[in-house]
Amino acid sequence: MSAEPRLVEVRKNVLKKNDVIARALRERFREAGVLVVSLVSSPGSGKTAFLEKTLTLLHPHYRVAALVGDLATENDAARLARSHAPVKQIMTGTVCHLEAAMIQNALEGWELNHLDLLFIENVGNLVCPSSYDLGEELRFVLLSVTEGEDKPLKYPTIFNSADVAVITKSDLAAVVEFDEASAKCNIQAVRPGMEVFKLSAKTGEGMVEYLEFLEHSRVRSSAVASA
Ligand SMILES: Nc1nc2c(ncn2[C@@H]2O[C@H](COP(=O)(O)OP(=O)(O)OP(=O)(O)O)[C@@H](O)[C@H]2O)c(=O)[nH]1
Ligand SMILES: [Mg+2]
Secondary structure (H helix, E strand, O other): OHHHHHHOOOOOOOHHHHHHHHHHHHHHHHHHHHHHEEEOOOOOOOOOHHHHHHHHHHHHHHHHHEEEEEOOHHHHHHHOOOOOOOOOEEEEOOOOOHHHHHHHHHHHOOHHOOEEEEEEEOOOOOHHHHHHHOOOOOEEEEEOOOOOOHHHHHHHHHHHHHEEEEHHHHHHHHOOOHHHHHHHHHHHHHHHEEEEEEOOOOOOOOHHHHHHHHHHHHHHHHHHHHH
């Protein structure tokens, strides 16, 4: 007998368990009035650079914190901590994505009521994270200009599971002859109507528009929570 049906069954159960925990997390986040945003992308797209910049810009005005997932090292947590926001590293070992239970464990000892925004940087991977709900309200998928405009077409599931696309490293666009129109067209082909931001964590270009979007999302989310 093939082992495949059993594997499928185990995978279904894992996902079901993840969904139950993610739902409970989402409820907790809503009750605490914290907007939770997760970041997914391929390795090296600029998640940590983007998040460090975000935390640094928001920290004086909002109560922000971050969780960051990697298979190994605490390097990203150390970079994010330079913003002076509370940060925790989640080391996944051999697992190529974060799961809701990992978020739940990492939040132990944190008072969610004391936060306005919580960011979660997922493990760099364009496949695995798409199947795992983390209880976040918004999922941003990052695509750097150096990766090629075709990534949304090649990895549609991750773009479909996200709410917002962020084109990163815009300062390098000219050097790599990035075709912005084509990238945006590919994003829209996979996820029609998806909001897209283009920015650079290095120069700060495009950060204002994205921060305004974040602020609108926070206000909208607290209005829904208190309704
Ligand atoms: N020129 C330029 N380089 C950038 C920018 N953002 C990130 N980088 C560089 O890109 C490389 C990878 O950036 P990271 O922020 O570590 O990317 P990441 O997505 O967090 O990587 P993983 O966590 O390993 O998946 C680093 O050398 C960054 O300095 C940017 O806006 N412009
Ligand atoms: Mg990183």
